[in-house]
Amino acid sequence: MSLVELKELVKNGKAKETEEMVKSLLNSGTNAEAILTNALIPAMDEVGELFQKGEYFVPELLVAARAMQKATEIIRPKLQEMGVKAKGKVVLGTVRGDLHDIGKNLVKMMVEGAGFEVVDLGIDVTPEKFVQAVKDHKPGVIGMSALLTTTMMSMKDTVALLKSEGVRNSVKVMVGGAPLRQDFATEIGADFYGKDATEAKNYAKFVYEE
Numbered sequence: 001m002s003l004v005e006l007k008e009l010v011k012n013g014k015a016k017e018t019e020e021m022v023k024s025l026l027n028s029g030t031n032a033e034a035i036l037t038n039a040l041i042p043a044m045d046e047v048g049e050l051f052q053k054g055e056y057f058v059p060e061l062l063v064a065a066r067a068m069q070k071a072t073e074i075i076r077p078k079l080q081e082m083g084v085k086a087k088g089k090v091v092l093g094t095v096r097g098d099l100h101d102i103g104k105n106l107v108k109m110m111v112e113g114a115g116f117e118v119v120d121l122g123i124d125v126t127p128e129k130f131v132q133a134v135k136d137h138k139p140g141v142i143g144m145s146a147l148l149t150t151t152m153m154s155m156k157d158t159v160a161l162l163k164s165e166g167v168r169n170s171v172k173v174m175v176g177g178a179p180l181r182q183d184f185a186t187e188i189g190a191d192f193y194g195k196d197a198t199e200a201k202n203y204a205k206f207v208y209e210e
Ligand code: B12
Pocket: 058, 097, 098, 099, 100, 101, 102, 103, 104, 106, 107, 142, 143, 144, 145, 146, 147, 148, 149, 150, 174, 175, 176, 177, 178, 179, 193, 194, 195, 196, 197, 198, 199, 200
């Protein structure tokens, strides 16, 4: 029973075994922060790398995410008791008119896996809702996802509304989704275009480390 073994279980998406191992590690006195920092986060980092290299596909990501979720459910209350703070806050959503959320959920999983708090606004999120969430939650980053060429333009509207509501400078904007490219992100005034969930996570880390 070790953190190395736990990391392997999460990487391989063994949810039940992950849950049991986390419980027994806690019972034997391993602290929750060590479990998060030395096993769970590195596991998701490796999962992201395997995905980028083309060795893992969406199903492997999803089972790893489920194992990670089981583990975090158990340790979250312990972390709160210990006063461990999230690394930062990220607001995520799929844009107005768009119901595709598989990619957005993968981004959520990687960003949460890296120790951030994620406010997930779900699908079909209007520019008004994004702006309201920025005002309410004061995230360092917002991430918008779009899978339809027809809904991409809503990202532009959101950036414009952030500006006209005077909150554009308080938050970094990242965008992603299969039909997007860097030139579109640049054109609409987003700060970052990420081609996958790992890039999203790395950008959130970059923003909070700056
Ligand atoms: C699954 C799917 C659906 C499901 C969605 C289920 C769900 N809960 O998401 C359902 C059946 C509901 C659906 C509906 C429709 N779909 Co659809 N759908 C797809 C499909 C097959 C897969 C999309 C997917 O999940 N990919 C896997 C994920 C992991 O990839 P991803 O989203 O790109 O995310 C990755 C990156 O892009 C990035 N990323 C994503 N978001 C973000 C955000 C940030 C901030 C960052 C940094 C990175 C990032 O990270 C992710 C992980 O690495 C695609 C075809 C395809 N093969 O892509 C069509 C597709 C997207 N759909 C399409 C269409 C047309 C539709 C419909 C209009 C069909 C219809 N006539 O009803 C409706 C629209 C509904 C709506 N209003 O949104 C077209 C879009 C064409 C276009 N260019 O606009 C596609 C391309 C199919 C096609 N070839 O025609 N769809």
